[in-house]
Every structure is written in C-alpha cells, then in structure tokens.
Amino acid sequence: MDYDTLLQLLASTVRLATPLILACIAGLYSERSGIFDIGLEAKMLVAAMCSGAVAYASGSAWVGLMAGIGGSMVFAAIHGVASITFRGNQLISGVALNFLASGITVLVAQSLFRQGGRTPPLSGDARFNPIDLPGADALQGVPILGPFYHEVVSGHSILVYAAFAVVVLTWWVLSRTRFGLRLRAVGENPAAVDTSGISVTGLRYAAVMITGVLCGLAGAYMATALQAGFGKEMTAGRGYIALAALIFAKWRPVAALWACLLFGFFQALALRPDVVEGVLHFKVPGPFLDALPYILTVLVLAGFVGKAIPPRAGGQPYVKER
Amino acid sequence: MANAEVEGRPGVAAPPDSPYAIELKGISKAFGPVQANRDINISVPKGTIHGIIGENGAGKSTLMSILYGFYRADSGEIFINGRLTAIPDSQSAIRAGIGMVFQHFKLVQNFTVLENVILGVEDGPMLRTSLAKARAELERLSRDYELDVDPDALIEDLSVGHQQRVEILKALYRQAEILILDEPTGVLTPAEADHLFRILKGLKEQGKTIVLITHKLREIMEATDNVSVMRRGTMVDTVKTAATSAEQLAELMVGRKVLLEVSKGPAHPGEVVLSVENLQVRDEHGVDRLKGVSFEIRAGEILGIAGVAGNGQSELLAVLGGMLEPGNRASGRVVLEGGQIALQGRGADGQSRRRAGIAHVPEDRQHFGLILDFTAWENVAFGYYNEPEYQKNALFMDNDALRDDTRRKMEKFDVRPPDCWLPAKSFSGGNQQKIVVAREIEQNPDLLLVGQPTRGVDIGAIEFIHKQIVALRDAGKAILLVSVELDEILSLSDRIAVMFDGRIMGFRDPEATNEAELGLLMAGIAGNGEAA
Missing domain, CATH: 3.40.50.300 (P-loop containing nucleotide triphosphate hydrolases)
Known part of the structure; x- marks a missing residue:
C-alpha cells in the first residue's frame, strides 16, 4: 500500500467516524447522568430524515441541520419523560423509540416525497460541502506532512470539525466545570446530589437534551454531508456501534474519540477491499469486510476489552429515600 | 422553589436570641396507614449534644429527615434559632444552617474528597477556584477539629470512618451550625467511634449544636448532654443525661405495657x-x-x-x-x-x-x-x-x-x-x-x-x-x-x-x-x- 492510499483510507476513516463520534459523545452525556440510552440510533435516524427533508425544501443545509436537531430533541424529550419523570425502564423506552424511528422516518419521507421512503437527492447549498483549510494547497509540497494535511486534515465538511471540537469541549466541561461535576455526580450517586440541594431531575433532563442535540448533529451529518439525502435505515446500526465505542472508551470523551476512529477505520476498510487484498495478498470476502465493524462491536460488548464499569446509578430511576 | 424562611408571624413573639437551636412543635408524619411521628415536641438548647434514642422503627430517622427537608411533616412547626422556619427541601435546611450525616453516606464514590465537599456549593461555573478555596478551608477545619482526611483521596479508597469525616466536613463547609448524625457508629469500629465522639465534643466547644440519633445506650451516656426517648412514633421523655441512667433509658425505650396474656401451660422440655x-x-x-x-x-x-x-x-x-x-x-x-x-x-x-x-x-x-x-x-x-x-x-x-x-x-x-x-x-x-x-x-x-x-x-x-x-x-x-x-x-x-x-x-x-x-x-x- 502506498502513502496516497493510506491517506485516502485515513480521510475516509475521519468521514465515517464523524457520526460515530457525535453519537458516542451524545450517549456519554446521557449515560454519565445515569440515563442509559440505546435510542441513539432512533435519534440519528429521525435527525437524518428531518434534515434531509428540510434541507431539500429550504435549499439550505443549515436550516436542515436545525430541523434535524429539533427532531432528535423531540425523541430525546420522550425518552426523558419516560425514564426521568415517569421512572420507566430506560432500555424499553430506548427500544420502543428505535422501532418508532425506524418506521416513522420511512413513512413520513414516503408520504412527503413518494420516492420509496427516501428524500430527494441534495445538491449545492442544501449539503454541507467540503471546506479547504487555509494553506492546504500551499503546503502540499512539504514531504509527508503536507499531503497528510491536504488529504486527511483538510477537505471535510464543517460538521467533521465540529465533532472533533465537541470531544475537546466535552472533556473540558466534564473535568473543569460545575455542570460537569454535577453531571458526573448524578450518574454515580443521585442521592448525594439531592442532599446537596440540587435537582436530580433538572440535571438529568439537561443531559438527555444535550444528547438530543448531538444526535441531531450526527443524523444531519449522515443525510446532508456524508450522503446526499435520507434513505431508509441509513444509520445502519451506527447508534449501537457508538454505544459499543462508549463502553470501549469506559465513558471518557477522549478515549471515545479514539474508539470511534477505530470503528471508522474498519468501516473505511470495508469500502476498499482492493487495499485489504493488496496488504494481505489474498482476497477477503466482501461481506466479511462489511461485517468487521459489527464483529468488533460484538467483541467489545462481550467484554473482551476488560472490565468497563458504567456509571453506578446508570439505568436506575431516582427514588428519594433516606 | 419555595422561600426557605417564613418570618415570625405577627403575634407569635419569637425571640431572635432564643436559647434553643431547634424547637419542634407538634410534628406528625404518616406514611400511608403507618404513623411514623405523632405530635412530637422537642427543644434542643444551643451548643449541646442532644441524643435521640429509640428502637429501630421508633420514628427517629423520620423526624430528622423532616428537619432536613427530605420529608414534609403533615403538621407541626419547626423553629430554628427561635425563628419559625419552613423546610420544604434540603436546600432550605442547608440555608438554615442544618447539616446531616446520614446513616448511609451520600458520597460519590469515585470523586475525590474535595469534589464531594464542593458538590452543590461551588463558587461559580468553573471548578478551579472552588477547589482551591475548599482545599484551604478543609485544612483549617481538619486542624481545628481533628478531622484529617487527604483532600485528594478518592472516597472509595477511604475507610468508613474517614468517609464519615468527609460527611461531617461537607456539613461544616456548608457552614452548618446544627449537625445531625443518624446512627453514626453503626459502621464504625470502637476506636473510630471514640474518635468521632472526640470530634463531636470539639464541635460542641466551638458552639455547634449536635443531634445524635442512636439506639446504643452507651453512646448516649458517654456523649450527650440531654437525651430524648422515642417509642413507636411518639416522644416519651426528654431528660438530662447526667440525671438518668442506662437502665432507666432502656426501660423508657422498650416501654412498660400491659402484659399481653398468653395462656400457656408449663413447658415439658425434652431432648x-x-x-x-x-x-x-x-x-x-x-x-x-x-x-x-x-x-x-x-x-x-x-x-x-x-x-x-x-x-x-x-x-x-x-x-x-x-x-x-x-x-x-x-x-x-x-x-x-x-x-x-x-x-x-x-x-x-x-x-x-x-x-x-x-x-x-x-x-x-x-x-x-x-x-x-x-x-x-x-x-x-x-x-x-x-x-x-x-x-x-x-x-x-x-x-x-x-x-x-x-x-x-x-x-x-x-x-x-x-x-x-x-x-x-x-x-x-x-x-x-x-x-x-x-x-x-x-x-x-x-x-x-x-x-x-x-x-x-x-x-x-x-x-x-x-x-x-x-x-x-x-x-x-x-x-x-x-x-x-x-x-x-x-x-x-x-x-x-x-x-x-x-x-x-x-x-x-x-x-x-x-x-x-x-x-x-x-x-x-x-x-x-x-x-x-
């Protein structure tokens, strides 16, 4: 494999990892607050459909993005009401939302556009187009680093850079701010938060809604940047892969970034069977390559990465007791 | 959130320099059909250690949870330092100067001592200044009251006795003047319990008021100035510890009730x-x-x-x-x-x-x-x-x-x-x-x-x-x-x-x-x- 192929592979990794990173950090907020969320998939799918449809109608990717975030936040709010206010089972709420999203997105897209459950293809300003970072062309002559900057770092849509910024921001919020301290506390021991005179309910709703915003970004990226429009089940289990990455990363933001890049790398490999064959000198069946990220997910969830201790109060509705 | 303090009502002359830190008047609380507290009256003088003793289920913890805003009483009034005070939630209790050390600690296990202490009373949206201030304050508190704990230690690495000290530090950092401890020695070794009582005496000398809930007579006799006895949701008696004895307290706790007659013949013990x-x-x-x-x-x-x-x-x-x-x-x-x-x-x-x-x-x-x-x-x-x-x-x-x-x-x-x-x-x-x-x-x-x-x-x-x-x-x-x-x-x-x-x-x-x-x-x- 030559250097150019490697760079192509890495650039593809970054693009494919972006929705994972956004969804994974989304899940991180919710789960660090003690609310398990297996409905990341649902929120991404709803956001993808909303953003695809609205971006087409308005011709603006930004308006589409807002619609995507809005749709995702509605689903986040439902999960919040079910699991915080009514103290329901968080897994059941998540599963229900996944089913609902899977059906309703196709139904709405079909009834709006009559294109077999897809939204019409987006072009021009209705998509987030790649942006060239300053100096990308000028520095291309610098050995090794120049092409890397040009291919891998530069030339992505703004949402890709947003995803990396979100990781750093989240690390800073969790470790350096009052909100982060309280968020971590409420996922570990809500009684400690309650007896300190802070609202457990308020904190958890805040976390769940942040999850909604970030899933909205992830879904909108799928429909308006990675691809050009919404298609049925286009998230293809990325919500679950993001959860696996979250566990892999032991609920820490920077580790989550690396975990998502690893999953993204496997997805990128699946798109380039020729590269795999070139390196391994035998033909790996295509379906096996396609399955790699999911196999990795299963391995992670089966506990092959060592003991991952989730937030101690995760999954348990808070009931006040002495 | 409701206003924490209700000003003394007209006609109810509440002296601002009341000798009592806490006065509870006619407190009742029922959970469904169970009457946990029935018409409780109690006065705790300032700067004393006041014991509340009673069997499990006598209603001690319920009463103190009402005082800390965890439950709301069905009826009755709470006076803090002579002033009628409404305590609808824990935040109001903290503002009224009440700190509580629960039987089951309310600490975040994978946080440091410092993080636990500042949780909920941070000075601003950024942690850095709060942590620095808390570090200095903890140093002072641990010097003054024998409350030494490593501020950077994780709670899960601390012994139970040290965790309890963190709870006390939390209350003191929130400027508590009244400290309630619910069954504090249940999880302690005798040496740790002795240390705790030395800490409590030190706090008392600094003018703090301490309420000690326990069912252990020895602790009451050793550590308290006054003691109130609860039985089956009612306050049976309040006496000066020096003027009573362990036997008398045991009798008050268990109560002299009419013997239930059980008709039974003599036993015929076998193998x-x-x-x-x-x-x-x-x-x-x-x-x-x-x-x-x-x-x-x-x-x-x-x-x-x-x-x-x-x-x-x-x-x-x-x-x-x-x-x-x-x-x-x-x-x-x-x-x-x-x-x-x-x-x-x-x-x-x-x-x-x-x-x-x-x-x-x-x-x-x-x-x-x-x-x-x-x-x-x-x-x-x-x-x-x-x-x-x-x-x-x-x-x-x-x-x-x-x-x-x-x-x-x-x-x-x-x-x-x-x-x-x-x-x-x-x-x-x-x-x-x-x-x-x-x-x-x-x-x-x-x-x-x-x-x-x-x-x-x-x-x-x-x-x-x-x-x-x-x-x-x-x-x-x-x-x-x-x-x-x-x-x-x-x-x-x-x-x-x-x-x-x-x-x-x-x-x-x-x-x-x-x-x-x-x-x-x-x-x-x-x-x-x-x-x-």
Whole structure:
C-alpha cells in the first residue's frame, strides 16, 4: 500500500467516524447522568430524515441541520419523560423509540416525497460541502506532512470539525466545570446530589437534551454531508456501534474519540477491499469486510476489552429515600 | 422553589436570641396507614449534644429527615434559632444552617474528597477556584477539629470512618451550625467511634449544636448532654443525661405495657434440639457482631432472646437461618439433632436449613419473608415447592395442590381475606405475617426461628400468632424467639437470654425475673451469674 492510499483510507476513516463520534459523545452525556440510552440510533435516524427533508425544501443545509436537531430533541424529550419523570425502564423506552424511528422516518419521507421512503437527492447549498483549510494547497509540497494535511486534515465538511471540537469541549466541561461535576455526580450517586440541594431531575433532563442535540448533529451529518439525502435505515446500526465505542472508551470523551476512529477505520476498510487484498495478498470476502465493524462491536460488548464499569446509578430511576 | 424562611408571624413573639437551636412543635408524619411521628415536641438548647434514642422503627430517622427537608411533616412547626422556619427541601435546611450525616453516606464514590465537599456549593461555573478555596478551608477545619482526611483521596479508597469525616466536613463547609448524625457508629469500629465522639465534643466547644440519633445506650451516656426517648412514633421523655441512667433509658425505650396474656401451660422440655457453642460473626468491616454465643434449646421449649435492637440478634438469626450476608464470617459450632450444620458456604443456605428441619420467620417479612408482588399461594410455596407432594410429575409442579394447601393454611390461620390469588402486598401487616407464620409452622419443623413475630401487627393477630407459637411448642418443637418487645419475651418464653453487644449477658426464668432486671442486662450492666 502506498502513502496516497493510506491517506485516502485515513480521510475516509475521519468521514465515517464523524457520526460515530457525535453519537458516542451524545450517549456519554446521557449515560454519565445515569440515563442509559440505546435510542441513539432512533435519534440519528429521525435527525437524518428531518434534515434531509428540510434541507431539500429550504435549499439550505443549515436550516436542515436545525430541523434535524429539533427532531432528535423531540425523541430525546420522550425518552426523558419516560425514564426521568415517569421512572420507566430506560432500555424499553430506548427500544420502543428505535422501532418508532425506524418506521416513522420511512413513512413520513414516503408520504412527503413518494420516492420509496427516501428524500430527494441534495445538491449545492442544501449539503454541507467540503471546506479547504487555509494553506492546504500551499503546503502540499512539504514531504509527508503536507499531503497528510491536504488529504486527511483538510477537505471535510464543517460538521467533521465540529465533532472533533465537541470531544475537546466535552472533556473540558466534564473535568473543569460545575455542570460537569454535577453531571458526573448524578450518574454515580443521585442521592448525594439531592442532599446537596440540587435537582436530580433538572440535571438529568439537561443531559438527555444535550444528547438530543448531538444526535441531531450526527443524523444531519449522515443525510446532508456524508450522503446526499435520507434513505431508509441509513444509520445502519451506527447508534449501537457508538454505544459499543462508549463502553470501549469506559465513558471518557477522549478515549471515545479514539474508539470511534477505530470503528471508522474498519468501516473505511470495508469500502476498499482492493487495499485489504493488496496488504494481505489474498482476497477477503466482501461481506466479511462489511461485517468487521459489527464483529468488533460484538467483541467489545462481550467484554473482551476488560472490565468497563458504567456509571453506578446508570439505568436506575431516582427514588428519594433516606 | 419555595422561600426557605417564613418570618415570625405577627403575634407569635419569637425571640431572635432564643436559647434553643431547634424547637419542634407538634410534628406528625404518616406514611400511608403507618404513623411514623405523632405530635412530637422537642427543644434542643444551643451548643449541646442532644441524643435521640429509640428502637429501630421508633420514628427517629423520620423526624430528622423532616428537619432536613427530605420529608414534609403533615403538621407541626419547626423553629430554628427561635425563628419559625419552613423546610420544604434540603436546600432550605442547608440555608438554615442544618447539616446531616446520614446513616448511609451520600458520597460519590469515585470523586475525590474535595469534589464531594464542593458538590452543590461551588463558587461559580468553573471548578478551579472552588477547589482551591475548599482545599484551604478543609485544612483549617481538619486542624481545628481533628478531622484529617487527604483532600485528594478518592472516597472509595477511604475507610468508613474517614468517609464519615468527609460527611461531617461537607456539613461544616456548608457552614452548618446544627449537625445531625443518624446512627453514626453503626459502621464504625470502637476506636473510630471514640474518635468521632472526640470530634463531636470539639464541635460542641466551638458552639455547634449536635443531634445524635442512636439506639446504643452507651453512646448516649458517654456523649450527650440531654437525651430524648422515642417509642413507636411518639416522644416519651426528654431528660438530662447526667440525671438518668442506662437502665432507666432502656426501660423508657422498650416501654412498660400491659402484659399481653398468653395462656400457656408449663413447658415439658425434652431432648436438646439445638446446641450452639461459641458462635462468632464478624462483618465485612471487621466489626464483631457476635462475640461467642452459646446456648441450648430443648424440644418443647421456647427460648426468648431479649435485647435492644442491634446487639447481635439479627446476626444470630441470619447465621442459624442460613441467611448470613456475604462478607460476614462465622465461626463456632452449631449442632442440630446431633448433626453439626455448616455456618457458611455449601450447606449454609436457606434451602439446606429447611431440609434439615429449621423453619424461619424472618425479622423483616417484607424483604425476606415475602415477595410482595407475588400471590399468596406463590408466597406460601416458597422454600417448599420442591416437596414431593407438590410435584405433578417429573417436569411440572402441581399448582392446584399448592393452591389447595394454601387455602387450607389461610383458613386455619384466619388470613383475611382468604383469597390465595391476592398479591401479598394487598394484605395488612398482620395478615402478611400470618401467611409467613402459616408457611413456616405448617411444615412441622424441629426448630422454628422467629424474629419480631408481631412487629407492625395488630392486637388480634398478635394474640393469634402467639397462640400458634405456643401450640408448636406443646407439639414438642424447639423455638428460638427474638423480639425487642420485652412483654412478648416475658409472656411467651420458657427461658430468656439477654443479648448485649454480641454476647449473652445471662439467662433468666421469666417467672423469676422482671423488666427492671432485664433492663439492666439489656443495658450491658452485668448480671449476677448465670441462671440457666
């Protein structure tokens, strides 16, 4: 494999990892607050459909993005009401939302556009187009680093850079701010938060809604940047892969970034069977390559990465007791 | 959020320089049908250590949770420093200068000490300044009050005693002038407890007011200035500690009630059924809960274990019933009908005990005696569903047989309503207990363990349950009765053993003893020799 192929592979990794990173950090907020969320998939799918449809109608990717975030936040709010206010089972709420999203997105897209459950293809300003970072062309002559900057770092849509910024921001919020301290506390021991005179309910709703915003970004990226429009089940289990990455990363933001890049790398490999064959000198069946990220997910969830201790109060509705 | 303070109402002249830190007037609180607090009045002078003592379930913790805004009283008024104060939530309590150290600590395990201390009282949206300020303040507090803890240590790495100090530091950092401690020594070793009391005395000297909730008489006598005694949701008396004695307090706690008459003839003890030698239990914190207990029970005999709750009775029942908590270590020798039984590990589970002929009416029927959401007949089947008479064939249980059996037991034990399809939670406390007692007694065990058989049970059911226990004795079975109700022990037992601090203080004949003598033993004041 030559250097150019490697760079192509890495650039593809970054693009494919972006929705994972956004969804994974989304899940991180919710789960660090003690609310398990297996409905990341649902929120991404709803956001993808909303953003695809609205971006087409308005011709603006930004308006589409807002619609995507809005749709995702509605689903986040439902999960919040079910699991915080009514103290329901968080897994059941998540599963229900996944089913609902899977059906309703196709139904709405079909009834709006009559294109077999897809939204019409987006072009021009209705998509987030790649942006060239300053100096990308000028520095291309610098050995090794120049092409890397040009291919891998530069030339992505703004949402890709947003995803990396979100990781750093989240690390800073969790470790350096009052909100982060309280968020971590409420996922570990809500009684400690309650007896300190802070609202457990308020904190958890805040976390769940942040999850909604970030899933909205992830879904909108799928429909308006990675691809050009919404298609049925286009998230293809990325919500679950993001959860696996979250566990892999032991609920820490920077580790989550690396975990998502690893999953993204496997997805990128699946798109380039020729590269795999070139390196391994035998033909790996295509379906096996396609399955790699999911196999990795299963391995992670089966506990092959060592003991991952989730937030101690995760999954348990808070009931006040002495 | 409601306003924390209600200004003194016109006409109610509340002196701002009241001598009392806390005054509670007519506080009542009910949880469903259970009256946890009934018309409680109490005044705690400033700068004193005030003990509140009472049995488990007497309402002490409920009262203090009301004061800390965790529950709202149904009626009554709270005055803090002479001023009428509404405490609708914990934040109001903190603002009124009240700090609470709960029995189960409210700490975030994987946070540092500093992070736990500032949680909820951060100085701004950024942590850096708060942490620096808290570090300096903790240094001062630990110097002033012997409260040294490493501010950067993770809570999960600290001993229980140190975790408790963090809770106290949390309260002091929130400028608490009134500190409430709920059963603070339950999890401490004696040395840690002594250290805690030194800390509390230091706090008192600085003018803080301390409320100490406990059921341990020794602590009250050692540490407090005044003591209030609670019993069954009411405040029985408040006295100066110097003017009372452990015996008097024990008597007040347990109460002198009219003896319930139990008609029973003389016992005819037969062979030894259970023999216990030097039984010891050490819990996961290394605290000795049983310190070498020995006794025998004969067939046709009721041995009553008296004592203030928390002196090892629960652990005794747990180890004999095969329900010892994981982490507890037991040693000693227990012989049932000539065969030694395992104390832990294989053969020390409830199922093996039942097969060996030990039935168990556990102290906490709602957690260990019943599954509240399951029907009566399912509950009656528990522990015995493997018996051959309930098997239809090799694969299936005979549920009809189980239900018929339950109907018969419900009728015999007068369980109301006699509907075997009703979930256990739909029955009253007395009828729930009858279901448990029916299940255990009707198996015709050689040895029956009974813990608090009539706690939360109405008078009619008490009488009925007592009769059944006596009938089992007259059928030649051995019975170990554990109760904190002294009159129950006195009226049912053929022999009484009094436990204190994990030991048996002495054996007494119920005909030849009285509450005063038992009260002395319960308070840990040694009796005159063993009279078995």
